[in-house]
Every structure is written in structure tokens, then in C-alpha cells.
Amino acid sequence: MQCKDQEFTVGKGQVMLDGKSYYPDSVRLVVPKDQAIELAQRILRAHEVARPGDTHLLEIPLFGQLEEVEDE
Numbered sequence: 001m002q003c004k005d006q007e008f009t010v011g012k013g014q015v016m017l018d019g020k021s022y023y024p025d026s027v028r029l030v031v032p033k034d035q036a037i038e039l040a041q042r043i044l045r046a047h048e049v050a051r052p053g054d055t056h057l058l059e060i061p062l063f064g065q066l067e068e069v070e071d072e
Contacts, residue, residue: 028069
């Protein structure tokens, strides 16, 4: 099965129109309860060891399925 590899950068692509923020894409991350603590710990560890000049903490490959969600 073919896998599309995409990169999503938080905050990238922001456009200001009439004083409001708009983004070209949105990702809703749904983390199963039994995996949430491990994910949070990975992010906190990366923050803890980050050097002052680092602009990004880490890249976390997340595997799952992208599904389109109707706008609310």
C-alpha cells in the first residue's frame, strides 16, 4: 500500500486578513488515551534538552490515517 509522507509545521502558512488569522491546513491530532502519556513525555524530554538556539524541538513521526473533517 502506498503511503503519502507529508510534513505539517505548526503555525506555518499563517495569513492575516482583516485582523484575523487564517491557515491553509488544519490537523486535529487524536491520541488514544493509552498513548498520551508517552507522547507528552517525548515532547517534554525534547524541550528539556533543547539548546537555546534551537528553533524546533523535534520531529515526531505519527502513523495513522488522515480523514477529512467537516468544518464546524
